[in-house]
Amino acid sequence: MLKHRLLHRSGRFGLAVVVAALAAPGMAYAAAPGVNIDDPSAARVDAALATGATHVRIFVSWRQLEPAGPDTYAGAVPAEDPAAVQAAADIDDAVRRLNAGGARPIFTVIGSPAWANGSSGDELVPPTDPATYAAFFARFVAHTSSVGQVAAYEVWSGVDSADSWHGTVGPGPYGALLKAAYAAAKPVAQNGAQILAGPTTGNNATFIEGLYAAGLKGSFDGVTVRTDTACLSLPPESIYREGPDQRIGQYAFLGYRSVRQVMLAHDDPGPRIWMSELGWSSTGGGPTSCTRGTGAGERPSGVTTAQQAAFLTQAYGCLARDTYVAVASWYALEDRAALAGEETGHYGLLDSAGGKKPAHAAFAAVAAAGGGPQRPCGDDRPPGVRFVTPDRTPFTQTLRLEARARDTAGDGVTPSGVARVSFLVDGKAISRFQKLRENQLVRLDWLRAADLPDGPHEVVVEAQDRLGNVSRSSITVLKGAEYVRGVSYPSVITLARRAPLRCAGLTCTLSGAVSGPLRTAIAGRVRIEWQLLIRRPRSTGTGLVSLYVTRHKGGAAADRPFAFTQALARPGRWRVRVIYDGAAPLAPARTPWRPFTVRPPATADD
Structure with missing residues (x-):
C-alpha cells in the first residue's frame, strides 16, 4: 500500500483523496461539495462517502508508479517493486469502490521520478523533458478512465508556488508541462473526464493570466484553485482589493471571481473553476497565534469549531451563486493527531479521534442540498x-x-x-x-x-x-x-496626413477629424460638400460663365474621425470642403475648398 505523506503547504507529497458531492436534481449548477481524506483506504473512502460526497480527488505519485524508468506503468507495474504494485492497486480499487458508492475520483498527478528530473530524490522537481510526464500522464488517464468513471485529472499541484514546484516558478515553465500533458491525454480520456490546470495557491488570477499570455488557451478543460490558505480567520464574504485593476485579492475566498474575470477577458467562458481545497482551521488560537504566511504573529491561527461550521455553510452558499464553479472540495475529513497543536492539523470535519465536529453536520446538510442553497455573499459592489x-x-x-x-x-x-x-x-x-x-x-x-x-x-x-x-x-x-463671457474656444478640422483625399474612378473618400483644446468633448455634427465646376450661358446671352455648383452633401457625428465616401455624378473638375457646425464650448470651423480633377475612365480604343 502506498505510504501516505500529506501535502499541505509543506512541500511534501504522497497520496491524498478529496471527495466532492454531485449536484442534486434542481441544483445542477451548484458547486459539488467535497472533502479531503488523508488515506485512500476503504475505511477513509467509506467515511467520506458517508458525508454524502460523490466526487473523489486523489494525489497520484508518478515517482511511485514508475520509479525505475519510463513506460513501465500501463495499469500494472513490475512485481519486483511491491510499493508500486500496491500503489497501482490502491488507485484502481479506489476507482471501483467510489463508483460503487456513487462517486467519481479526481486524480492529481504530481511527483517526478529521479530518472525524469535528474534530482537525488526530490520528487517535486519537475521533469527535465515535459514529454516524459505527458507520456505517463496519458497512459494513466487511459487506464484509470477504463477502470471506471473518473471526473477529472489535475496536471500537478501548487503550480505557482516553490513549495510544490521545485523548479523555475512561472506560467512559462508550468505551461510547457500542461500543454504537453493535455495534448497527450485528452484524446484518451473516457467518459467526459476533464483535464485541469493544476491548482494555484489561493486564487492566483495573475498566474492564470500568465498561462493565457503564454498561449495555453485550449490546453485545459478547467482551472483549479485552493482557498485554504494559511491562518484564514475571516468569513468567506470578506474581500480585499489588490493590483492596478483592483481585483479581489488572491487570498480572499471570493478571489475566484477574479480568476473568472481573467478567463472571460480572454474570451474563454467554457472552462469552469474547480476549487481543489477550501477550509478553515478550528485551532481557535489567540489574536497573534498564526505562525505561517504573511500573517505570522499578526492574526489568529484559525477559528472556533462553531465558526468553522458557519463559514463552511456560507462558503458553499457563495459558490452556489456562481455557476461556473464545478466542484469545491473541503479540506479535510479528519484532524491529524500528530499535529494536535498546529494550525494545519485542525481543518477536519472530524476530530483526530473520529468525533464529529459541528462542521460535519454542516457539510452533510450542504451535500444533501446538492451544493446549495444560494446565500447572500460578499459586498463586491462599489458605492x-x-x-x-x-x-x-x-x-x-x-x-x-x-x-x-x-x-x-x-x-x-x-x-x-x-x-x-x-x-x-x-x-x-x-x-x-x-x-x-x-x-x-x-x-x-x-x-x-x-x-x-x-x-x-x-x-x-x-x-x-x-x-x-x-x-x-x-x-x-x-x-x-x-x-x-460665453466665447467658445476654436475648433480645428484636421485632414488625414497621408492621402486625405483618395479617388478610385468616380468614387472619392475624404478623411479627417475634428479636435479642440485639451480633452474637450467633441459634440455636434460635421458636414461635407462636393461641388462640380460647370459652364453655363451668361444672363446677357453672350458667352459662357464658369461656376461651382453643389452636387453632393453628407454628414456625420463629430465625436469620432470621419471618412466621407462619395460616388461622384460624373468626371470633371471638383472641389470639396468639410464644415463643423460647432457645439459649446467649441466654435464652428471649416476647411478651405480643396480642388481636384476626376478624369473619364479609359476606353478600349485608348
Whole structure:
C-alpha cells in the first residue's frame, strides 16, 4: 500500500483523496461539495462517502508508479517493486469502490521520478523533458478512465508556488508541462473526464493570466484553485482589493471571481473553476497565534469549531451563486493527531479521534442540498456616487465641489459602508474625506482652481467602501474668462496626413477629424460638400460663365474621425470642403475648398 505523506503547504507529497458531492436534481449548477481524506483506504473512502460526497480527488505519485524508468506503468507495474504494485492497486480499487458508492475520483498527478528530473530524490522537481510526464500522464488517464468513471485529472499541484514546484516558478515553465500533458491525454480520456490546470495557491488570477499570455488557451478543460490558505480567520464574504485593476485579492475566498474575470477577458467562458481545497482551521488560537504566511504573529491561527461550521455553510452558499464553479472540495475529513497543536492539523470535519465536529453536520446538510442553497455573499459592489455641484457653469477662480455617496450590495448582503470620498482634477487627487455617514454631503471650495490653465478640465469624484470597492463619476468643467463671457474656444478640422483625399474612378473618400483644446468633448455634427465646376450661358446671352455648383452633401457625428465616401455624378473638375457646425464650448470651423480633377475612365480604343 502506498505510504501516505500529506501535502499541505509543506512541500511534501504522497497520496491524498478529496471527495466532492454531485449536484442534486434542481441544483445542477451548484458547486459539488467535497472533502479531503488523508488515506485512500476503504475505511477513509467509506467515511467520506458517508458525508454524502460523490466526487473523489486523489494525489497520484508518478515517482511511485514508475520509479525505475519510463513506460513501465500501463495499469500494472513490475512485481519486483511491491510499493508500486500496491500503489497501482490502491488507485484502481479506489476507482471501483467510489463508483460503487456513487462517486467519481479526481486524480492529481504530481511527483517526478529521479530518472525524469535528474534530482537525488526530490520528487517535486519537475521533469527535465515535459514529454516524459505527458507520456505517463496519458497512459494513466487511459487506464484509470477504463477502470471506471473518473471526473477529472489535475496536471500537478501548487503550480505557482516553490513549495510544490521545485523548479523555475512561472506560467512559462508550468505551461510547457500542461500543454504537453493535455495534448497527450485528452484524446484518451473516457467518459467526459476533464483535464485541469493544476491548482494555484489561493486564487492566483495573475498566474492564470500568465498561462493565457503564454498561449495555453485550449490546453485545459478547467482551472483549479485552493482557498485554504494559511491562518484564514475571516468569513468567506470578506474581500480585499489588490493590483492596478483592483481585483479581489488572491487570498480572499471570493478571489475566484477574479480568476473568472481573467478567463472571460480572454474570451474563454467554457472552462469552469474547480476549487481543489477550501477550509478553515478550528485551532481557535489567540489574536497573534498564526505562525505561517504573511500573517505570522499578526492574526489568529484559525477559528472556533462553531465558526468553522458557519463559514463552511456560507462558503458553499457563495459558490452556489456562481455557476461556473464545478466542484469545491473541503479540506479535510479528519484532524491529524500528530499535529494536535498546529494550525494545519485542525481543518477536519472530524476530530483526530473520529468525533464529529459541528462542521460535519454542516457539510452533510450542504451535500444533501446538492451544493446549495444560494446565500447572500460578499459586498463586491462599489458605492453609488454622484456630483451635486459643479454643474457645467464656467468659472475663473474658486471651484466648489459637492458630492454624495451611498454604498450598495447584492440581494440580502449588508453593505460595508462608505469609507472615503476623494476629488481628482485632471487625474490628480486634490482632497479626501473619511469617516462619512451614508449619503453625507461632501463639500470642497477649491481655491487652487484659480491656478488651472484656461480650458476644459476633468473633475472626478471617487467613492470607496470599507472592502475596497471603488466607483467614480466625472464631469468636464470650463475655466477661463472667455467661457464666462460665453466665447467658445476654436475648433480645428484636421485632414488625414497621408492621402486625405483618395479617388478610385468616380468614387472619392475624404478623411479627417475634428479636435479642440485639451480633452474637450467633441459634440455636434460635421458636414461635407462636393461641388462640380460647370459652364453655363451668361444672363446677357453672350458667352459662357464658369461656376461651382453643389452636387453632393453628407454628414456625420463629430465625436469620432470621419471618412466621407462619395460616388461622384460624373468626371470633371471638383472641389470639396468639410464644415463643423460647432457645439459649446467649441466654435464652428471649416476647411478651405480643396480642388481636384476626376478624369473619364479609359476606353478600349485608348
